[in-house]
Amino acid sequence: MSDLFHVSAAPHIRRPITTRNIMRDVTIALIPASLFGIFNFGLRALLVILVTIIACVATEYFYCKGMKKKVTTGDYSAVVTGLLLALNLPASLPLWMAVVGGVFAILIVKMLYGGLGQNFMNPALTARVFLHISFLARMANFTVEKISSPNVNDYLKNGAIAVDGVTGATPLAALKAGETVDLFKMFIGNTGGTIGETSALALLLGAGYLLCKKVISLRIPFTYILTLVIFVVIFGGQGFDIEFILGHILGGGLLLGAFFMATDYVTCPVSAKGQIVYGIFLGIMTGIFRVVGNGVEGVSYAILIGNMVMPLIDSATYPRPFGKERVQSEK
C-alpha cells in the first residue's frame, strides 16, 4: 500500500450519484415504452432498437479511438441517444436508415461539437428530423403488415410484421382532419406511430419513475403541455372540447417529447425560471405547427427550435446572486 496521503482541494466528500446513474435511470424509464412498442409492432421494432443503439455506441467508440481521445461510451449516454432515437422511428424503417440516423446523431450532432455536454441540439431528435427530411416516404409510413409465418428475410426487409396489422394514418393526422379518435386506444397505445410514442401509459410510467428519482422536474413537461392545451383551446377551432384536447395530449410525439426530449439537460435551460419560459415557448411553437401548420412533427421541430433559442432564455433568466438582487437591477 502506498505510503502517501491524498492531498486535494476541499470539499473532500461527494454525493454517490454519477452521470452513469442518471443515464441508467433514463434507460430504465424508457423500457416500458420500448416493451410496448415491441408488443404493438412486433419483433422488428426490437431489431430497430438494437440496431440503432449499436450504431450509436459504435460511432462514439470508433470516433474516440480514431481521434485518439479517451473512449467515453462507458457513461451510457450513447445508449440513451440510440434508444431515444429508435423510439422515434417507425418499426418498418429500413435498418440501414436507422444506422444512418444513429451515426448522424452521435457523429455530427454530438461528437463534432465537442462530445457529451456540448451538443446544441438534442442528438436523437435532430437525427429523427434529419431522417424525416431525407427519407420522408419511409419515415412517415407507419403501416405494419401482417404476415402469417415470417422468416429472417421478412424481418430484415422493408416490410414489418406484427400479430395484428395496423394500418392507416396516425391518430394525430386523423384529429387534424376532423375525425373522431379512440382516446382509450391512444392511451394504451394500440395505434399507429413511431415505436415509442404510441403508448401514453407506458410513457407516463417511465416519466413517473424519472420524477420520483428526481432526474427530471415537472416544470418543463407541465408548462409545455399546459401551454399547448391553452393554445389549442384558443386557436384549435374546437373550443373547449375535452376529447379534442386529450387527443392532442395523447397524440403525436408530445408525451415522448415533453418528458424525455425537452428535459434533456444539455439542451434545456438550467434555472427554474428559464425552464418555465422554455416550456411555454415549446407549447406555443408546437401549437403553431399543429394547428396552423400541417399537423405532424410539430413536437420535433418545436423542440429543436427551442434548443436553438435556449441560450437566450438561459442568459436572460439566470438567478441573481444572493444578497445582490437590488444592486443588480440598479445597473
Place this chain on the structure above:
Amino acid sequence: MGKSTFPGGIHTYDGKELTMDKPTTVLLPKGDLVFPMSQHIGAPAKPLVAKGDKVLVGQKIGDASAFISSNIISSVSGTVKAIEKRLTVSGNMLESIVIENDNEYQKVDGFGKEQDYKKLTKEEIRNLVKEAGIVGLGGAGFPTHVKLTPKDESKIDYVIVNAAECEPYLTSDYRMMIEEPDKIIGGLNIILRLFENAKGIIAVEDNKPEAIKKLKELTANETKIEVQELATKYPQGGERQLVYSTTGRKLNSKKLPADVGCIVDNVDTVIAIYMAVAKSTPLIRKIITVSGSAVKNPQNFNVAIGIDYSEILEAAGGFTDRPEKIISGGPMMGNAMYSCNVPVTKVSSALLGFLKDEAAVEESPCIRCGRCGLECPLQLMPFQLAAFSERSDEESFEKMGGLECCNCGCCSYTCPAKRNLTQSIVQTKNSILAKKRKA
C-alpha cells in the same frame, strides 16, 4: 411553518454519532509546543521573546502588530527552544515560536482571577478580549476585538451565537454546549453589555436536541436571550446563511453582518470571551474532534494550543488502517494534510481520517444538469463560473457574481460528473481578489 432556513444547501451524511455522546477528555501535551505567528486573519504577530527565555502559562509571546492582528499566548510554562519556520496545517512554513514544556504549568500573575464583568467599562471588556488573543474560533480567525468594535454600536440589534456546527463529523461545539452551557450564556451576556440595543440569539441546528433543551432551560429567565432552532442543512453555519435564517436579512460579499445590524460569533469564541473577561484566562485551549472511518476511538479532546496533531491522534488510538486522506477541519471545507506533525492553532477544530477518499474520482464532462445551481446557497451557477474559470475568463466570471462565492463546497459535492467546481471557482476568485488588492 417549517424551521427557518436558507435557499439551496445540501444534506450530507452527518457523521456526528461517532463522537457526539462521548465526554471530552483533557489531554496534556508530551512534546514541544509550536506557536505560528499567524493564526488569524491580518498581520502576523511579532515575537516578544527570544531563544532561551522562560515563559509562563498565559504569557503573551507574540504581539498583535497592526490594527487587524492578534496576540499569541503561551499555553504552557517552559523555555523558548527556537524561533524558526515550521510546517503548519495549510502546508505553509510559517515563523513559529517553539517552547519546551517544563510540565510545571506555572501561570502568570492574575491568571484565573474572577471578575464581575458588570463592573467593567466597554473599553475594558474590549481590551481584555484583545489581550487574550481571541479570534473567530469557527475557523475564520478574524480578530474578535475588531469585530466587537463596529462603526456604530447602537445600530446593532442582534448578537447571534453561531452554534450550528454544520460540518459533518465535527462535535466540538456540541460537546461544549452539553458540558459548559453556562459559559456560553455568560459570554453572550458580556457581548450584550457592549451593544445595549441588541438581543441575543443562540442559533442551533435541530440535529442537536439535547443541547437545545439544555440551552433553553438555562435561558428561560434571560429576557434578552433566545434559543433559535434551525433546520439542519449544510452550510447553515455560514455567516450569510445564518444571518438570513435567524433574521431574514440578506448579505453579499461586500457587506459585513454589522452592516445589517448583526454581530455573529462562533460558540467557541463566545466561551473564550467569557473566560477572558470573567475568569482572566486568555485563549490557550481548544477542543478538537478526532473522527472519521480510519480513527480507532473517535472522540473529543481538550488540548493546549500548540500541541502536535500526532499526539491527539495517538490518544485516540491511532488509525485502524492506513487512511487515504487526513483532514484538518471538516470534510467540506477542511485542509487535506500530508503530515500529522503540525501544531494545533486557534483556528483548528478537528482531525479526520478517512480510509477511502471520496473525492479521488475522475472528472467527466459537465452535462448541465443544474444540480450545482439548485444547491448553491448563494444562488450562483457554479458550472458556468467553473467553465469561465477554466478558460481564464475573469471578466465574465466577475460579471456572473463569482466573487460572491463563499467556498462552501456544495457544488463539487453534488456534481454527478465529479467536476472540481469549488476548486476552479475559488482559484479564480482568489486570483481576481489578489489583482484588486495590488491595484
